[in-house]
Amino acid sequence: MRARFGARVGGYDAVQHSPTERLVTFGLGSRTLWTARAEPLARFMGDMGLLRWWWHGTLGSARSRLDQIVAEGQRYEVEELTRDSVQTESIEASDTLCALAAHLAGADGLLRLDDGEDSSFFVLYDATGSHITIPAPPISAASLTPAAHLSRSLPPPEVAPAASSAPAEPPRELVSPVAVETMSVVQASLPGGFRQALLTVMIDARGEKARLFVHLTAADPSGDLQSLDPSQSLFDAVVAMVSEQRRRGGADLHKLVLRVRPTDRGASVDVTVT
Secondary structure: OHHHHHHHHOOOOEEEEEOOOOEEEEEEOOEEEEEEEEEEEEEEEOOOOEEEEOOOOOOOOOOOOOHHHHHHHHHOOOHHHOOOEEEOOOHHHHHHHHHHHHHHOOOOEEEEEEEOOEEEEEEEEEOOEEEEEEEOOOOOOOOOOEOOOOEEEEOOOOOOOOOOOOOOOOOHHHHHHHHHHHHHHHHHHOOOOOOEEEEEEEEEEEOOEEEEEEEEEEEOOOOOEEEEOOEHHHHHHHHHHHHHHHHOOOOOOOEEEEEEEEEOOEEEEEEEEO
């Protein structure tokens, strides 16, 4: 596991963690090395020398891909993996134990984020999504026309998706126009540059009816978040992408996120859907 992880992120100089999206991105300069799904594994409480597993203090029987860790602990009678908290005494011992747990869970990597005397551990898996690159669109001196409305009702799809269908990423030819329009808006709104932009598309589907909402935010060069007004061209591109995806019989998306990061030749775009 550590060898695979090192091969993916070797030399990284930046880590961006989004707890709400459960994503972590490793970067080197302006390049994105790897975007991974980050699942909380454990937290080390430095003042008590105590490691608490992800299921500490939880009730119910919600299934998790990390349940394999407990199952293996029971199989081989490893108490440290079957109790909800372990007296490890040190961060080094906690790191070793979490590495074992990540290996048993079939993870692609292990991340430790320190917060003073405490530390949080996350198991990493390849993010369910796709990655594309786009050329930089021309910067227009003319002001962009803001979208008249940031939501729209969608007609029912011509082809009903199978009941068991899971949402899938729209193909590159549908995503690229949206990504280009997103970058055009960000470049015009933040002429001084940007670190990354996040386009969020929410689809509220109820039976044959569906309603689409669009929101755009970006981090300026100082890292401050800015809420931007989507242009009419961007909104139309989003509607066209979602409508065509539905026309092709794809399962309805609930949420689609485009994360756009500038590069020397344009931008890298990561797509995730739920």
